[in-house]
Amino acid sequence: MTMHLVGPYMTTTNYRKRKTKVTKAKMAKWEAEYRERCKFNKRLGLPKETFEEYLDIIHGRVKQVKQDRKFIPATPKSDPVMEKIKRHKEMYPSLIGTGSFNSTAKKEPQKYTGTLIKGIATMHKSNAVPVIDEQHMKDIARMRR
Numbered sequence: 001m002t003m004h005l006v007g008p009y010m011t012t013t014n015y016r017k018r019k020t021k022v023t024k025a026k027m028a029k030w031e032a033e034y035r036e037r038c039k040f041n042k043r044l045g046l047p048k049e050t051f052e053e054y055l056d057i058i059h060g061r062v063k064q065v066k067q068d069r070k071f072i073p074a075t076p077k078s079d080p081v082m083e084k085i086k087r088h089k090e091m092y093p094s095l096i097g098t099g100s101f102n103s104t105a106k107k108e109p110q111k112y113t114g115t116l117i118k119g120i121a122t123m124h125k126s127n128a129v130p131v132i133d134e135q136h137m138k139d140i141a142r143m144r145r
Contacts, residue, residue, distance in 0.1 A: 030055065 020026075034054045041048070049057075056062040117130045121140045131137050 030058070033058075 119131045121131045123129050
C-alpha cells in the first residue's frame with residue numbers, strides 16, 4: 001500500500017501538546033514574575049492571588065476575569081485644578097473683555113526720522129552698513145572696518 005492511496009485521516013503531524021518539565025530556573029523565573037505582578041496588582045488595588053493561581057493563569061488553565069472599569073468623568077466642583085483655574089480667572093480678568101484692547105491691529109511701519117545716519121553704504125559681500133559721518137564714508141570706501 002502506498003501513501004497516495006491513504007485518505008486525509010492519515011497524517012504524520014502530531015497536534016498534541018507536550019508537557020514541559022519544570023526546572024529550578026523556570027520556577028525561579030515564575031516566582032520573580034509573580035512578585036512583580038503582586039506589586040503591580042497592589043498599586044492598582046486589585047485583590048491578592050496565590051502563587052498556584054498565578055501558575056494556573058500563565059499556563060492557561062484558568063481564564064482571567066476582566067473587571068469592569070467604567071470611566072467616571074471628574075466634575076468641576078470636585079476637581080481641585082479646575083477650582084484653581086476658576087479662582088485665577090476671577091482674580092485676573094482678561095483684557096479682551098474691556099473692548100478697548102485690540103491685539104490683532106495692524107502695526108504702523110517703522111520709519112527713521114532722525115538725523116544721525118547720513119545714508120547706507122555697501123561694504124564687501126553686499127553688506128549694507130549705515131553711514132554716520134564723513135570719516136565713516138572714507139573708511140568704507142577704503143574697505144576698512
